[in-house]
Amino acid sequence: MATLAHYTTLRLGGPAGRFAEAGTAAELVDAVRAADAGGEPLLLLGGGSNLVVSDAGFSGTVLRVGSSGWRALPGWDTADGELFVEVAAGQNWDEFVAAMVEQGVGGVECLSGIPGSVGATPIQNVGAYGCEISEVLVSARCYDRRAGEVRTLTAADLGFGYRTSVLKGTDTGVVLDVRLALHTDGLSRPIRYAELARKLDVPVGTRVPVADARAAVLELRRGKGMVLDAGDHDTWSAGSFFTNPILAEAEAAEALTRISDVVGADVPVPTYPADGGVKLSAAWLIERAGFGKGHPGPGGRVSLSHKHALALTNRGGASTADLLALAREVRDGVHARFGVRLRPEPLLVNCTL
Template sequence: MSTVETSTQDALRGYTTLRLGGPARRFVVAETTAGLVDTVRELDAAGEPVLLLGGGSNLVVADEGFPGTVVRIGTTGWDGDTVAAGQDWDAYVAATVAEGRGGLECLSGIPGSAGATPIQNVGAYGCEISEVLHSIELYDRRSGEIRTLAASELGFAYRTSVLKGTDTGLVLSVRFTLSDDGLSAPIRYAELARALGVEVGTRVPVTEARDAVLALRRGKGMVLDPADHDTWSAGSFFTNPIVPEADVAGVLARIAEVVGADVAVPQYPAQGGVKLSAAWLIERAGFGKGHPGPGGRVSLSTKHTLALTNRGGAATADLLTLAREVRDGVRARFGVTLHPEPLLINCSL
């Protein structure tokens, strides 16, 4: 069943983790997969602009709102390794861990819905969705067909897939390939390995891995808490930049000129080049934890420089002003351009 809610001035503000965004012309909640497909099909046929909304954890919505219909994906539940698109992600991860299923434990505490995870190839603590995803069920808005796509068809790369940047494919459900021996995937992230007291590559009980990940995320303000303004964010606002192989030497030389040749620059192998740490660059460009934006209404998180946060009473314009300041400051100092991770709706940097 789908229901229509009357749009209010703070309709979208109330459905995003940033608690920002103006009204929509119309707001629809689709609670079944059939209702979701029928609703989107009807709106497409009518030529109505549509914004698909899951958990709202990866959206920056303009103060002017959205001049069309917002369809909130309200489908929930799971059957083993297959989960509905609208299901709260961490609740599903918690359930798999409780059942002794391994593979998703390092993605604990990430806000949002299950259907959003393959779109940007969500990842954390050495794990990415692409490594555990089997397939998705998708409604193709161009052809009007419901299709099943294997992981190999989704063009996964760092924080992206063929689904990102387009709304032609509507994820209906996601199927994973999980282990059933009660152990995690091999721990690959050094910080997590240290927290667990194990060597990189070790497998640990899934419950221990989840608990350690949640503790690390809480320490960075990355687990939602209404009382903690550091969690009023869209998570990591900028992706870690990937420098093309041909430019690596020049970029590293410029960074060395700024911070000193004896300072180790965090860098990781990446397809086609080298991945740098956005947080490291932000801090060394002069933007420390808690760096304020306009009027102190927004700031960098006091716990993690990669999160831009709403301190209460902020507007989206405030957030974008701070984002531009950070992006431009890093580019001026190091010649590296940072790109936003969340989707910008009716606004831009």
């Protein structure tokens, strides 16, 4: 019996009732159809980087998406310097990014170092360092489990938002492959993230060689324990455990007043413009609520990363129950101190906060 801890970056999770793998898009569709016909619960597994699986595991079928590879799309009308690429859902994301950068292809370099598979990227609109997959994604080919057919969803159809899409929170759409619009001039997208611009020693908005952008992003991510390393427990995580809260303008004004009352009016509170309101920094709130880097959970078996307060980590010998206990402590502590509710970013399987 497969133990799901072997397939998640947290190295947590109980047994699967049945485990199977689909090596192609056709095999994936056939396997999903068979599971649906039999009425059995189905969990799709990619790189396991955004999953928190209960200690009880998953009683149904766990289907690992094992497709890989990519190809330039022939016959598309393209402007000079554009490259349209179709990438299989099971393809390791960072291996694809590395290959594009090596060939001087830009568009995804700021998303370097993100673990997981390509098929997961449109589901939660993966983003980092000022870029999101929605900015380069043209469409995703999906199997619609309700209709029993393969459909192509455009970026507009996917309803992208901050770390979300119409595919998140539902298991009705199975991503088979994605199509991306990249460019071949060897330069990055404009560097919009201030920390990355400082690392590159360029003004915000500058385009730099794609290899330089990738190297800088990887260095920043390693410093935060956000590049997988089997020997570093700070990377035994699901990445950022909580999303940055986005509050409506009136709610944000009330929250900022309360935060200033707590931390002092002379302490600047980081805020960012966001669709529909104001974005706060979850990591900043966590640390100001008293949960510093390395804050331990039950028995020290889990803790906040020693490099980044937004990652919850398995220190070895942990259980999912340990991790969730720490997550609740942090979530409830932030809410009690600042009145702001943090929400988890990973998919919780057979467990809740």
